[in-house]
Amino acid sequence: MDPQDENGAIEHCLVRVRGVVQGVGFRDGCMRRARALGIAGWVRNRRDGSVEALLQGSPQQVAQMCDWLRHGVPGARVDALEQTAVPAPSPPLEGFDVLPTA
Structure with a gap:
């Protein structure tokens, strides 16, 4: 899937997910789904028990x-x-990765 829609618009969104989201394969599942959708960015655990994704x-x-x-x-x-x-990071993101805990 192309990371741009027909208008060429690109969004950048920081997402925080709270609940039981660590120790259950959430980050790996997130990475697989993002790659399947053509999303660029990253996902990581937070020390407060949440998961954060760009x-x-x-x-x-x-x-x-x-x-x-x-x-x-x-x-x-x-x-x-x-x-x-x-705001859009510079340079633009490429691929989707799991980052270390922050």
């Missing part, structure tokens, strides 16, 4: 990824999802 893609791709994040993998329990639009 997403770069078309509005449709980002919306689809956020829909997935609301449920995650079997064994996860998502209690809250916070989305924040952020």
Whole structure:
């Protein structure tokens, strides 16, 4: 999937997922889903028990990824999802990776 929609729009969104989202394969599932959607960015655990992801893609791709994040993998329990639009990083993101805990 192309990371741009027909208008060429690219969104950058920082997402925080709270609940039972660590120790259940959430980050690996997130990475697989993002790559399948053509999303660039990263995902990492936070020391407070949440998971944080930076997403770069078309509005449709980002919306689809956020829909997935609301449920995650079997064994996860998502209690809250916070989305924040952020400025585009420089240089633009490429690929999707799991980062170390922050």
